[in-house]
Amino acid sequence: MAELVAEIRLARGAEFALEVELRCPPGVTCVMGPSGSGKSTILAVLAGLQLPDRGRVALGDAVWLDRAAGIDVPVHDRRLAYMFQGLALFPHLSGLHNVTYGMHHVERAARPAKAQALLDRLGVGHLARRRPRTFSGGEAQRVALARALARSPELVLLDEPFSALDRELRAQLIALVRELVGELGVPAVHVTHSVAEARLLADQVIRLEHGKIIDRGAADVVLRGVTSLEE
Amino acid sequence: MTWAPLFLSLEIATIAMVLSMIIGTGLALLLSWRKLPGRDFVDALVSAPLVLPPTVLGYYLFTAIGPNSWIGRAWEWLFGSRLVFNFKGAVIAATVGSLPLVVRSVRVGLDAVEPNLIAAARTLGARPRRVLVTVTLPLAGPGMIAGAMLGFARALGDYGMTQVVAGARIDGLGLVNTSPASIYTYDQFIGGHDDAARAMAIVTTIVGVTILYVANRMTRRLQRG
Numbered sequence: 510m511a512e513l514v515a516e517i518r519l520a521r522g523a524e525f526a527l528e529v530e531l532r533c534p535p536g537v538t539c540v541m542g543p544s545g546s547g548k549s550t551i552l553a554v555l556a557g558l559q560l561p562d563r564g565r566v567a568l569g570d571a572v573w574l575d576r577a578a579g580i581d582v583p584v585h586d587r588r589l590a591y592m593f594q595g596l597a598l599f600p601h602l603s604g605l606h607n608v609t610y611g612m613h614h615v616e617r618a619a620r621p622a623k624a625q626a627l628l629d630r631l632g633v634g635h636l637a638r639r640r641p642r643t644f645s646g647g648e649a650q651r652v653a654l655a656r657a658l659a660r661s662p663e664l665v666l667l668d669e670p671f672s673a674l675d676r677e678l679r680a681q682l683i684a685l686v687r688e689l690v691g692e693l694g695v696p697a698v699h700v701t702h703s704v705a706e707a708r709l710l711a712d713q714v715i716r717l718e719h720g721k722i723i724d725r726g727a728a729d730v731v732l733r734g735v736t737s738l739e740e
Numbered sequence: 741m742t743w744a745p746l747f748l749s750l751e752i753a754t755i756a757m758v759l760s761m762i763i764g765t766g767l768a769l770l771l772s773w774r775k776l777p778g779r780d781f782v783d784a785l786v787s788a789p790l791v792l793p794p795t796v797l798g799y800y801l802f803t804a805i806g807p808n809s810w811i812g813r814a815w816e817w818l819f820g821s822r823l824v825f826n827f828k829g830a831v832i833a834a835t836v837g838s839l840p841l842v843v844r845s846v847r848v849g850l851d852a853v854e855p856n857l858i859a860a861a862r863t864l865g866a867r868p869r870r871v872l873v874t875v876t877l878p879l880a881g882p883g884m885i886a887g888a889m890l891g892f893a894r895a896l897g898d899y900g901m902t903q904v905v906a907g908a909r910i911d912g913l914g915l916v917n918t919s920p921a922s923i924y925t926y927d928q929f930i931g932g933h934d935d936a937a938r939a940m941a942i943v944t945t946i947v948g949v950t951i952l953y954v955a956n957r958m959t960r961r962l963q964r965g
Contacts, residue, residue, distance in 0.1 A: 611864030
């Protein structure tokens with residue numbers, strides 16, 4: 510199974526530079542840090558939405574980015590699932606069409622049935638024909654999760670997707686993400702500033718402050734005694 | 741009293757609206773590209789018809805596509821007809837006049853599309869053209885409809901440029917030797933035919949206002965999703 514290896518160097522104004530080295534095996538890696546520590550920028554670079562000053566991103570043998578060698582695989586050719594903080598569901602498409610949007614790898618005729626099966630599994634099959642503006646917060650999260658995972662991704666990126674949910678709903682979705690990422694057997698990078706969320710979800714934790722890694726390791730070791738990141 | 745001028749104006753405005761939407765959407769997309777060299781200058785050039793007197797614009801246009809210009813000569817050599825003093829001239833004049841309104845409205849529509857939605861489409865494997873067709877343009881829909889309707893209304897009401905580039909009387913599609921509504925209204929008024937001028941003015945106003953009203957309703961409905 511492919512491991513994600515990334516080195517990122519990116520100057521961010523005069524305040525600080527993002528300078529990290531990541532090694533993420535299959536399973537969930539939580540990147541934690543206070544607001545503005547560079548967490549979301551890491552995801553943007555991994556996805557190819559932002560270009561670092563220097564860096565390299567490789568998933569197994571596939572090199573997605575190597576600034577020194579002039580390699581930069583376009584975003585659309587990186588097989589990844591990205592769940593945005595605001596979810597970014599397409600408001601003009603139904604729940605089903607949101608999910609089928611990224612299913613290029615599936616034969617066209619088979620897409621609706623597969624998307625419907627995924628929505629059903631996540632408990633939101635009834636939203637297939639409805640537009641996102643009619644979804645509740647939890648429903649929108651599940652449809653966004655279905656859309657991301659419908660791509661059969663090789664890498665999953667989660668940018669604080671559960672931050673707006675109440676505790677119970679968040680716990681349900683975290684369990685679902687763990688289950689689905691486990692089935693896919695791919696690396697997932699989950700950005701959060703919630704210690705509780707990381708405890709529930711992470712296999713590995715990387716703690717970030719001012720663009721630098723200050724701690725990394727198994728979740729139970731790194732998070733031992735940590736209650737909040739906004740210290 | 742004849743209604744042929746109104747139909748001629750509607751023909752001209754419809755074709756001008758389609759042309760200005762095609763050209764205007766392309767220009768709006770180009771201008772929304774932040775790295776475009778001379779972006780502000782191109783923007784000012786596209787917006788010029790908003791601030792220049794219509795007769796000045798008509799003069800520039802006539803100079804550019806008239807019988808003595810290289811474009812005019814090339815057209816005549818290729819198709820055996822002129823670009824000015826005819827229906828084509830009226831359509832070109834109306835298109836140029838409505839272009840800045842279309843470009844501005846489409847740009848407002850494009851700017852209103854959340855960057856995260858475009859990023860989401862890209863991470864879902866969509867290439868730039870698919871992102872444009874399936875996400876950017878549909879979500880810019882309200883701005884595009886507003887642009888189309890404003891462009892139509894502007895084309896319907898054009899007088900100065902049409903007078904210079906197309907002349908007072910032209911042949912339309914199925915209409916022979918008549919004037920667009922704006923020129924007809926003026927001619928009737930100057931000629932002392934107050935009833936005809938009033939009737940044409942009122943009907944043109946009703947048509948224009950109705951189009952803008954319908955456009956506003958459609959735009960609001962689209963914005964609600």
